[in-house]
Amino acid sequence: MFSSDYHYTLPPExxxxxxxxxxxxxxxxxxxxxGGMQDKVFKDILTLVRPHDIVVVNASKVIPARLHLVRLARGADGSDVSVEILLHRNLGSPARWLAFVRPGRRIKEGDRLCQIESQTPILDVMAKHEDGQIEVQFLIPDGEISRFLEGEGETPLPPYIHTDDSAAVRARYQTVYAKTGAEGSVAAPTAGLHFTPEILSRLNVAEVCLHVGAGTFLSPTPEQVAAKRLHAEWVEMPAATAARILEAKKAGGRVICVGTTSLRSVESWARFSHMSEDGWTGDTQLFISPGDGFLVTDALVTNFHLPDSSLLMLVAAFVGLERMHAIYEHAMALGYRFYSFGDSSFLERKI
Structure with a gap:
């Protein structure tokens, strides 16, 4: 799994x-x-979706999850430490989060993190895990956390995107169907960034919610590959969506998942609830790689992914390793743009 099978060299341009x-x-x-390939533009998706197909999208909304704070000096001889916090998984209440921190070695359980200028207390470090992640608790009222993040947080754009966190970029790094009330992702479900309201209005669309976190944006460790488990991410498969998927299948339609997060939501529901009409809600650590089957998904709309990522391994499982390499070679040769703000692909599952 950790071999040249999932590595490729992409020209920076x-x-x-x-x-x-x-x-x-x-x-x-x-x-x-x-395995036949055709070069199209995204609006052509309307010619690829058939009458009884259902298109499943991830309606989770991205939050400004990166914070710059300060850990005040612990004693008279100490010094303040500037820290960067990346909230990446909510732990069941608006105030409690799992986070990455830099510099991790300077932070320990019991520390209090404050705003840099005003020194207003913002977070308490409640626990520090062996892998360096921390559990934090907001010290502001639950009802004010979202407003605080909107004002003080940064959209955690991937490091390979060289642009400012402007209002325009924040809006563009959000799907048009991201739902108010479904806030919680710290990376966009980027396959959906190409959809417009007009395209959506002409498709049979159903929603799931997976709050995108470390299970999606971090490359898997050797231990995760061996265990076949990614970082946990929260999923909701509404009963209404489950019923519509089953209805589409019964009518001979295909299930087309928009993005790997929608696919992992659908396949988690299929595995963990046995495709219950009641839907399913829970954490998923589903790691799909070559050799794994697909219980529900017939086609996948997805961007072009980073080397050595779990997302690329999922694509290889869906279309076959050899075909995956051919797809990426074709895309590079014909000038497709890669990664989060890049171009798209519509992949039918290999027969």
Whole structure:
């Protein structure tokens, strides 16, 4: 699994630093179930979706989850320490989060983190894990946390995107169907960034919610590969969506998942609830790699992913390793743009 199978070298100019405008003007590579490829633009998705198909999207909304704070000096001889906090998983209440911290070695359980200028207390460090992650508790009222993050937090854009965290970029790093009340992702479900309201209005669309966190944006460790488990992410498969998926299947339609997070939501529901009409809610650590089957998903809309990522391994499982390499070679040769703000692909599952 940790071999050249999932590594490729991408020329820097192929990394997209800004999204295509308008949204549906991005390139899209269509790969049919036999491996045939056609170069299209995203708006052509309307010609690829069939009458009884259902398109499943992840309606989770990105939050400004990166904070710059200070740990005040612990004693008279100590010094203040500036820290960067990345909230990446809510722990069941608005105030309690799992987070990454830099510099991790300077932070311990019991520390209090404050705003840099005013020194207003913001977070208490409640626990520190062996892997360096910390559990933090907000010290401001639950009802004010979202407003605080909007004002003081930064959108955690991937490090390969070289742009400012402006209001325009924040808006563009959000799908048009991201729902108020479904806030919680710390990275966008980027396959959905190409959809427009007009395209959505002409498709049979159903929603799931997976709050995108470390299970998606971190490359898997050797231990995670061996255990076949990613970092946990919270999923909700609504009963209404479950019923519509089952209805579409019964009618002979396909389940088309928009992005790896939608796919992992659907496949988690299928595995952990046995495709219950009641839907399913819970944590998923589902890690799909070559050799794994798919219980529900027939087609996948997805961008072009980083080398050595669990997302690339999922694509290899879906279309086959050899075909995955052919797809990426084709995309590089024809000037497709890669990663979060990059171009799209519509992949039919290999037969």
């Amino acid at each position: 192929r990394i997209a630093h800004a999204a295509a405008e308008p949204r549906d003007s991005a390139k899209m590579l269509f790969v049919d179930e036999t």
